[in-house]
Amino acid sequence: xxxxxxxxxxxxxxxxxxxxxxxxxxxxxxxxxxxxxxxxxxxxxxxxxxxxxxxxxxxxxxxxxxxxxxxxxxxxxxxxxxxxxxxxxxxxxxxxxxxxxxxxxxxxxxxxxxxx
Numbered sequence: 027x028x029x030x031x032x033x034x035x036x037x038x039x040x041x042x043x044x045x046x047x048x049x050x051x052x053x054x055x056x057x058x059x060x061x062x063x064x065x066x067x068x069x070x071x072x073x074x075x076x077x078x079x080x081x082x083x084x085x086x087x088x089x090x091x092x093x094x095x096x097x098x099x100x101x102x103x104x105x106x107x108x109x110x111x112x113x114x115x116x117x118x119x120x121x122x123x124x125x126x127x128x129x130x131x132x133x134x135x136x137x138x139x140x141x142x
Contacts, residue, residue: 087122094125098136108139 040058046068047054047061054064092102100108109116114135116124125132 084118087118090122090125091118094129094132095136097129098133100136100140105136105139108142109135111142112138114138 043058043062043065044055046065049055050061050064053060055061088102091105095102095105109121116135121132121135124135
């Protein structure tokens, strides 16, 4: 009885990995063994950085809000706590967008925060 080789499944598995490794340098995109290492590492980085992206964006929003608040003569923590006391439920993403695009509205928000 001839030996069964499983060629089709193995070829499909290799193709799947090599397709994901496309764009990498040299053997990392052409050789199965190195490609598999590259793909696994890349997927680990992707998972980690999906979490980090949220962290980075929040830091960016806080920096933008803080800079705009300083222009209006109030610091970040006072601004945020004043808005909370006033019952203004805007998240940092929206506040940063307002700070970047609409200075007049942000000025009114700063006044509300200063009063509370």
